[in-house]
Amino acid sequence: MAVGLVICIGTSHGLILVFEPTQALKCCLGSTQHGEQFGAVSALALNPDCARLLAGFAKGQICLFDLTSSKLLQTISDAHTPFTAVLHLKWTDYPGVAVISDSGGSVFELSVKRTMGLNSNESRCIFSGSRGEVCTIEPLLMSQFRATPSVETVILAMATISKVIVVSLRPQLKVLFSHPLKASPATLPLLAWQFVVIQMSDGTRVIDPVLAFGRERSIYFYQVTHGSQEELQFVALQKMSLPYIVQGLAWLNTRTLALMDARERLHVVDVKTQEELERLDLAPLGLVYASPQFKAIATGGNVSKAMALAGERACYHSMVSCGSQVLLLGTKSFQVVTVRSWVDRLDHLVRTGHTQEALQLALDIYQDKAQAIVGLKHRKEKRQQLVQDKINELLSQYLDSALDSVPERGNLTALTQHYTQLVPLCVRVAVGAGLRDVLFGRIWETFSEDAISKGIFLEALEPYILNDQLAEISPSISQCLLSHQEASGRLQAAEACIVHLSVPSLDLHQAMTLCWAHGLYDAIFYIYTRGMGDFVTPLEELVTELRGALDGGQPLQDGQVTLGNKILVYVSCCLAGRAYPHGEISPEQLKQVKHEIFKSLTCLHSKNAQPTEPSFPLLRTLLRFDTREFLNVLALAFEEEEFTSELGMQQRQRVVDILIQVMVNDKEFGPPQLGSLFTFIARQMSKQQDAIAINRQLFDQVLCHLTSSDTESYRDERQTALLELLQGGGMAHYDPEYLLKRAREAEFYRVCEYVYEERGELEKIVECYLEDKMRRHQVFTYIRTVLSSSQFTDLHAQKIQEQFVKHIKTLLEIDNSRVASLLLTVTQLSPLLLSITDQLRGDTDSLFSLLHALFTYRWTHTSPGGRGVDPSDGPLTSELQEEYIDLMCTVQPTQVYAYLKGAEGYRLEQTLEICKKHKQQESTAFLLERAGDVKGAFDILLAILKARVDDLLVKVKSEEKDITNTLGHVQAQVVKLVRVCQLGSAQLEESSRRELWFPLLDVLLATQPTLASHQHAAHEMRQMVGHVVNSMMTHISLPAILERVMQDPGYCDGNFAQIKHLLKGMVERYVYEETLYATVVRILAGEQLCYLTQQHTQARSPLVVHSPSCTLCHSSYHPSSRAIVHSCGHSYHTHCGGESATCVMCTGGGQREVATEEPQSTEQAPQSAAGLDKTQLEGIRRVRVQGSGGSRLQFLEDLSAPRKGDAATPTSPIRSSGSLSGGQNIWLSQNFALKLTPPTLDFSD
Incomplete structure (x- = not known):
């Protein structure tokens, strides 16, 4: 099927039906004779003006028709691969040029011309199917976008089974882009071009072609744009992953795709959001598939299996996109799918x-949120105007229809429900579409007549007022809104609406009355500052109200606390240049506002002050309300640039003086408030030296308040303030001893640390860290820093060492591992180890903690290659380690065995005596084993086993149910004994080996009668016996084992079933070892054969020699010369370059000049080694040396072409050596014969 100004449909009989857009049949091209000769129509293509039609057929012919006259112009049979079906025909923007894809997977360019009244054609191959079979093609048609298409560049996208390739056909054939496609072999790739408006990162918008391609469940989108030097670049936009298999792809518009899945369902998908908008079932259509053409049935089926498999569901021509429509061709009907405008x-x-739903959709269209929109191609302003007019029309219709269906007046519930559905929608649409005239015109007039609808309308306005979409409304409506909110008790909502409405939209009298009556302080600040530009009056009036509450002598109520907090925030905002409750102060008012607020705060008396009014009423009131927070407000204000100038510093000093005057001598302010004041002053003094001037007496008062033990709250803050004061130059105002005394009493250890550091008493800083519970762990870092830093003297280091030894117990309690780290890594502390251990010998726990940390640190911080060194090289001696083991036997006896297994460096004899002294049986057995006394170790472990077996038997006799742990102990001990027996058996005769194995076996066999009544224990014991017997078989003869087993009363008096498991295990072990041995022998023999075969093959390979002379001495070869030839092409005399396995020229060994020597008739034969003659040595050398040779075809080509100089190729090992005949043209001589079969090498020796 091909679609343009007409619709062309090809049939299986070779006919082409041409329809008008009105579905009227225009003409029928071809005939049944064509069908019999050419086969079914397999591809159709209309040129851009729909004047010509290219038709491809299943047997490979191509016909060109003139649609204006319905005549056949040309029949082309040699434009593509013979005996293949035409799968795709596509016209390009280049006049008379089309592209063909056939079932062989090849792509051809077809040029159709008419010269001197004669039709002609010419084709060229663009892509060969031998490099990958092309399944579909799609040229980029600029004519779809431009009125006058550019023919300078012709771009074609091709999709093979495994990748997508984009090439340019004009001005030259060139690959532009490729992308792999990995998917099921039963799926076909898909391609589609579309011009899309793309928003760039810099905000500009461009229209570029976008290629959508995919396969199976993935769709990729790439933008084609001009990059550097005007080269085309493909930029990845996004990837779409789908839950279904796609077999059809078409663009509906720039934002919408039509996808058909394998179940013949059409999915309309928004590209940007990847949201599925609609889904249609196309099963009744009976979609037409082109699988016979992809299988080339008409030409004998000469296609690959991959193409035949993928083409099972090929429907490229049954789903065609034309504009915003998708045309679908089926066996039962022909359908057009389009998106409505x-x-x-x-x-x-x-x-x-x-x-x-229509109103909501219209609003989404207006706000550019809707998807798959067709019919709006104007600019944004014009587009919004059209949609706005439509929304106005829909609103009018909706209001008329809704009012006609209003429930009866008496049914309040039904009325409320009706208006709740109706009114908010109208408000939302009108506000969103910018129809404020309609909103406050007809909509307000319609709903204000009824009290219920009026209230719902007013409440519907609130969210849009709060998000500033409706900052300007009619004062009459705002008056109704505030009245409604007050009547319904929604005062917070009223305040929120006031501060978001413009002041001209308010009835100021009503608003101020409401605010003062209900304490809406944010609204009061807002109306004064925004409406009247007065920032001082609301502050003074509200502070006066707050002072009245404070003077009442009663605890403040929640509303009064809220008032005080809002005043503090208001002052902070004004002094920082921000408007309250939101926004920014205009730059023109900024300085004036800051000056007025500051002046008001520091004013001695307020306006119309009473005689009893105290000084500085505003500042005093705020200090009384919350001293700490108000001082924080002042601290933030002092950060502004107005307070950093010379005049600003004077203002800052004045504020501090006023604060001291108001608070220090006033009984209203207690120690917590004074502490906050002095903290504030200390921080201000620390920020800039000499910025704040206060007398010496006040310094003492500051210190007393900051270190007062009466106020436990804000201790860290007070300590930080004092520390900042001292760091800012305050040390000069204090006596250090008095300061330290006060700091220690207040537990200000950071202050003490600072003072000690200033005085150079570093050793006392250690005590500060130890006494400070929050920073005790930092003492180790401090000690390491002092001892490793070059800025501290040896005297300092000595004092730190003394403190370290003095407080060693405390340090061990804090972190013994870090103590060990210091002792082993800090050179100044390592010599103290012996004195520390001597000091701790009276405290077993502390000494063990230290030694445990030391040896653990050494074990965890020693590299694997460093283990096993002499411990006497470091501070940890063998004596210390043995003392540690001795203590471990007392403190942690269960850990001794595990430690001895992993540790190194201890002396066996001394450690063995320690373990014997503390009766550590397992540890003693382990040490005996290491000392070589296997029998002694065995006897101890066997005694342990007997004890555990006795424990097991006791529990079995007492009929205890849970014996799992006891069995586990027995099994573990058996495993240890088996390991010891195996270790000793390697060094003993069989008679001695029996003395190890048989006692173990006897202990286990002796349990059989007692355990017979306990099925689980008897089974586990039989398993252990079997394990011991299998392990014995390697070291003890089978008859001896059987004899010992049969002599046991538990087996000799029983039947065969009791020993069946033993015999079976022995046989299985024998079979296993026999099979293992045979397998190993076979593998070794096979590997040896493969290796020798490989070496023999390489030795027989020919070599290419590039020069007829020695590359080192440059003399020609003599018939009796011995030369070395490498696979890199270099050759030289053996006496020039030696017999190295690598080429001396390639490795740089041939750079020196070698004197030319006349070849000798005889050469010294190499001295034979190990009784081998020269031939045998030569054969062995050939086998040992490896090399890489080129192909024989390349070898012959090299022989036929003369060389100029030596080729520099990678170094390779020697491949051949022998005698070479002399002569300048030895390699080109007609008498030169290749001896490709060298003598067989004898490897028997």
Whole structure:
């Protein structure tokens, strides 16, 4: 099928039906004779003006028709691969040029011309199917976008089974882009071009072609744009992953795709959001598939299996995109799928009674949120105007229909429900579409007549007022809104609406009355500052109200606390240049506002002050309300640039003086408030030296308040303030001893640390860290820093060492691992180890903690290659390690065995005595084993086994149910004994080996009668016996084992079933070892054969020699010369370059000049080694040396072409050596014969 100004449909009989857009049959091209000769129509293509039609047939012919006259112009049979079906025909923008794809997977360019009244054609191959079979093609048609298409560049996209390739046909054939496609072999690739408006990162918008391609469940989108130097670039936009298999792809518009899945369902998908908009079932259509053409049935089926498999569901020509329509060709019907225009969609919703959905869709279209919109191609302003007019029309219709269906007046519930559905929608649509005249015109007039609808309308306005979409409304409506909110008790909502409405929209009298009556302080600030430009009056009036509450002597109520907090925030905003409750102060008012607020705060008396009014009423009131927060407000204000100038510093000093005057001598302010004041002053003094001037007495008062033990709250803050004061130059005002005394009493250890550091008493800083519970762990870092830094003297280091030894127990309690790290890594502390251990010998726990940390640190921080070194090289001696083991036997006896297994460096004899002293049996056995006394270790472990077996038997006799742990202990001990027996058996005769194995076996066999009544224990014990017997078989003869087993009373008096498991295990072990041995022998023999075969093959390979002379001495070869030839092409005398396995020229060994020597008739034969003669040595050398040779075809080509100089090729090992005949043209001589079969090498020796 081909679609343009006409619709062309090819039939299986070779006919082509041409229809008008009105579905009237225009003509029928071809005939049944054509059908019999050419086969079914397999591809159709209309040129851009729809004047010519190219038709491809299943047997490979191509026909060109003139649609204006319905005549056949040309029949082309040699334009593509013979005996292949035509799968695709596509016209390009280049006049008379089309592209062909056939079932062989090849792509051809076809040029159709008419010269001197004669039709001609010419084709060229663009892509060969031997490099990958092309399944579909799609040229980029600029004519779809431009009125006058550019023919300078012709771009073609091709999709093979495994990748997508984009090439340019004009001005030259060139590959532009490729992308792999990995999917099921039963799926076909898909291609589609579309011009899309793309928003760039810099905000500009461009219209570029976008290629959509995919396969199976993935669709990729790439933008084609001009890059550097005007070269085309493909930029990845996005990838779409789908839950279904796609077999058809078409663009509906720049934002919408039509996808057909394998179940013949059409999915309309929004590209940007990847949201599925609609889905249609096309099964009744009976879609036409082109699988016979992809299988080339008409030409004998000469296609690959991959093409035949993928073409099972090929329907490229049955789903064709034309504009915003997708045409679908089926065996039962022909259908057109299109997206309705935006107006049709709205009208359809209205006609079907979905007016609310129509209004919502119209609003989405206006806000550019709707998807798959067709029919709006104007600029944004014009587009919005058209949609706005439509929304106005829909609103009018909706209001008329809704008012006609209003419930009866008496039914309040039904009325409320009706208006709740109606009114908010109208408000939302009117506000969203910018129809304010309609909103406050007809809509307000319609709903204000009824009290219920009026209230719902006013409440519907609130969210749009709060998000500033309705900042300007009629004062009459705002008056109704505030009245409604007050009547319904929604005062917070009223305040929120006031501060978001413009002041001209308010009835100021009503608003101020409401605010003062209900304490809407944010609204009061807003109206004064925004409406009147007065920032001082609301502050003074509200502070006066707050002062009255504070003077009442009663605890403040929640509303009064809220008032005080809002005043503090208001002052902070004004001094920082921000408007309250939101926004920014205009730059013209900024300085004036800051000056007025600051002046008001520091004013001695307020306006119309009473005689009893105290000084500085505003500042005093705010200090009384919340001293700490108000001082924080001042601290933030002092960060502004107005307070950093010389005049600003004077203002800052004045504020501090006022604060001291107001608070220090006033009984209203207690220690917490004074502490906050002095903290504030200390921080201000620390920020800039000499910025704040206060007398010495006040310094002492500051220190007393900051270190007062009466105020436990804000301790860290007070300590930080004092520390900042000292760091800012305050140390000069204090006596260090008095300061340290006060700091220690207040537990200000950071202050103490600072003072000690200033005085150079570093050793006392260690005590500060130890006494500070929050920073105790930092003492280790401090000690390491002091001892490793070059800025501290040896005296400092000595004092730190003394403190370290003095407080060693405390340090161990804090973190013994870090103590060990310091002792082993800091050179100044390592010599103290012995004195520390001597000091701790009276405290077993502390000494063990230290030694445990030391040896653990050494084990975890020693590299694997460093283990096993002499421990006497470091501070940890063998004596210390043995003392540690001795303590471990007392403190942690269960850990001794595990430690001895992993540790190194201890002396066996001394450690063995320690373990014997503390009766550590397992540890003693382990040490005996290491010392070589296997029998002694065995005896101890066997005694342990007997004890555990006795414990098991006791529990079995007492009929205890849970014996799992006891069995586990027995099994573990058996495993240890088996390991010891295996270790000792390697060094003993069989008679001695029996003394190890048989006692173990006897212990296990002796349990059989007792355990017979306990099925689980008897089974587990038989398993252990079997394990021991299997392990013995390698070291003890089978008859001896059987004899020992049969002599046991538990087996000799029983039947065969009791020993069946033993015999079976022994046989299985024998079979296993026999099979293992045979397998190993076979593998080794096979590997040896493969290796020798490989070496023999390489030795027989020919070599290419590039020069007839020695590359080192440059003399010609003599018939009796011995030369070395490498696969890189270099050759030289053996006496020049030696017999190295690598080429001396390639490795740089041939750079020196070698004196020319006359070849000798005889050469010294190499001295034979190990009794081998020269031939045998030569054969062995050939086998050992490896090399890489080129192909024989390349070898012959090299021989036929003369060389100029030596080729520099990678170094390779020697491949051949022998005698070479002399002569300048030895390699080109006619008498030169290749001896490709060298003598067989004898490897028997």
